[in-house]
Amino acid sequence: MISEPFFNLSSAYKNFISAxxxxxxxxxxGVYQLIFALAFGGCGxxxxxxxxxxxxxxxxxxxxxxxxxxxxxxxxxxxxAIHKSIIYGNMEYTDKLINIARRVINNTEVx
Numbered sequence: 001m002i003s004e005p006f007f008n009l010s011s012a013y014k015n016f017i018s019a020x021x022x023x024x025x026x027x028x029x030g031v032y033q034l035i036f037a038l039a040f041g042g043c044g045x046x047x048x049x050x051x052x053x054x055x056x057x058x059x060x061x062x063x064x065x066x067x068x069x070x071x072x073x074x075x076x077x078x079x080x081a082i083h084k085s086i087i088y089g090n091m092e093y094t095d096k097l098i099n100i101a102r103r104v105i106n107n108t109e110v111x
Contacts, residue, residue: 041089062107
């Protein structure tokens with residue numbers, strides 16, 4: 001969950017767009033940090049932990065995803081992550097990121 005009281009999503013998008021590697025990973029809280037890591041092929045984090053976190057996300061119901069911060073407002077963050085994963089992450093987690101993005105679309109009436 002977002003535990004940072006002053007997390008600015010606009011700044012997060014700008015930082016993510018300009019990122020070319022894992023150096024800015026610590027500027028993201030919770031699930032955003034996970035998505036950032038996945039975009040860059042895991043950022044050297046433990047693959048088992050990453051896979052467990054992914055399984056946990058995919059098992060959550062739509063309301064739990066919303067509370068976690070995976071929602072229509074953060075959908076562009078996922079799109080950036082997919083793009084970065086293709087270019088910088090050797091597509092290692094691209095399919096996982098696409099699946100998370102699909103869940104957002106499927107669980108939201110906005111789309």
